[in-house]
Amino acid sequence: ETGVTQTPRHLVMGMTNKKSLKCEQHLGHNAMYWYKQSAKKPLELMFVYSLEERVENNSVPSRFSPECPNSSHLFLHLHTLQPEDSALYLCASSLRDRETDTQYFGPGTRLTVL
Amino acid sequence: EDQVTQSPEALRLQEGESSSLNCSYTVSGLRGLFWYRQDPGKGPEFLFTLYSAGEEKEKERLKATLTKKESFLHITAPKPEDSATYLCGLQRGGATNKLIFGTGTLLAVQP
16 A cells, blocks of 8 residues: 555445544655545645644534544544535645645545435 | 635636636745645645745646745646646645645646
């Protein structure tokens, strides 16, 4: 595997289900991100982890719970979601240093909440 | 407040018809301006980073330029495989490495 991988690629869940999205980066990066992409809207940053510590949480509802057990893996735990949470969820990673901080994205998980 | 505006929302070109996409921005202290390409159902693919006004970068048929208020993505003699959504994002200097994105330009190149 190379780059940033995400599983599952597609997920359909009911409002009472609990599921998790997984992201893995094979680039040796030290920062990881979750974004939400909805139709006709800009990508919305949800969470940032740097060196496994959460450094940003953009007022995301508590029904989304991130976890970063190490610098290569990132999870997004989902519970009691709403239909408006249906979107493409993208994971990204980067190497944070003083000169450049290019984020590389995974293929995304298409989430549908019924 | 930091802001990114992309235009046009959609652009249809004939193969070989050159054009430009615009990304206007306001930010207090630009660290970098990023261009990505996104195909349907896929994640954004990194194209360029520009750091200062006057900088230019090229890759195949694409050329990105930067001024103090906007960036252009010039597409020379496009081919159908250039069809995609092109996203512009900016990163502010300071402790955060947060990327703020525009809504993108959907480009369709017809043979």
